[in-house]
Amino acid sequence: xxxxxxxxxxxxxxxxxxxxxxxxxxxxxxxxxxxxxxxxxxxxxxxxxxxxxxxxxxxxxxxxxxxxxxxxxxxxxxxxxxxxxxxxxxxxxxxxxxxxxxxxxxxxxxxxxxxxxxxxxxxxxxxxxxxxxxxxxxxxxxxxxxxxxxxxxxxxxxxxxxxxxxxxxxxxxxxxxxxxxxxxxxxxxxxxxxxxxxxxxxxxxxxxxxxxxxxxxxxxxxxxxxxxxxxxxxxxx
Numbered sequence: 226x227x228x229x230x231x232x233x234x235x236x237x238x239x240x241x242x243x244x245x246x247x248x249x250x251x252x253x254x255x256x257x258x259x260x261x262x263x264x265x266x267x268x269x270x271x272x273x274x275x276x277x278x279x280x281x282x283x284x285x286x287x288x289x290x291x292x293x294x295x296x297x298x299x300x301x302x303x304x305x306x307x308x309x310x311x312x313x314x315x316x317x318x319x320x321x322x323x324x325x326x327x328x329x330x331x332x333x334x335x336x337x338x339x340x341x342x343x344x345x346x347x348x349x350x351x352x353x354x355x356x357x358x359x360x361x362x363x364x365x366x367x368x369x370x371x372x373x374x375x376x377x378x379x380x381x382x383x384x385x386x387x388x389x390x391x392x393x394x395x396x397x398x399x400x401x402x403x404x405x406x407x408x409x410x411x412x413x414x415x416x417x418x419x420x421x422x423x424x425x426x427x428x429x430x431x432x433x434x435x436x437x438x439x440x441x442x443x444x445x446x447x448x449x450x451x452x453x454x455x456x457x458x459x460x461x462x
């Protein structure tokens with residue numbers, strides 16, 4: 226029961242003969258969400274005021290995000306904290322992000338974002354490390370920390386994720402993802418196997434297992450588990 230409109234403007238000049246900078250980038254992304262009566266529910270403007278990609282393939286950028294939100298129903302943002310229906314919020318957030326070149330054995334990425342958030346304030350920090358141990362073996366560790374202070378209450382929400390991407394050949398790979406978030410206290414594991422029988426014909430086998438933490442017993446118990454497979458066949462004519 227909503228309508229979404231999105232638009233983007235991008236400008237990426239390349240300075241001639243610059244000693245360090247390969248390209249600069251400037252973005253303006255606008256997303257507008259309304260209900261079916263065209264009542265404005267959300268307007269989010271993402272502005273990349275400056276982004277530089279260096280000759281080394283490292284990059285650095287600054288973003289500004291003015292946002293408007295009108296809640297058409299109560300929003301349970303955290304346990305015991307509910308934002309009321311009909312409330313309107315206008316806030317602006319600022320972010321600094323950077324990433325080292327993916328071609329390196331060790332690659333780092335990070336983002337720090339701060340500013341308004343609904344009725345209060347939020348600080349968000351994201352850090353990631355990618356290790357390319359050898360061709361076909363890529364491992365990454367990522368963490369996200371959110372510190373939220375609202376008029377209705379305060380809370381923290383953190384997410385930790387590990388990914389192991391193993392490619393035995395150009396036609397066969399296994400990806401394992403493990404994730405834990407402190408809000409739901411759920412630890413999840415997904416293992417995805419892909420076999421390209423020939424280009425256009427793929428076989429997937431996926432196993433997912435979720436555990437939920439019991440803070441009283443200080444242990445994890447199975448929440449759900451499931452397996453699925455998919456076959457993709459392409460007929461050329």
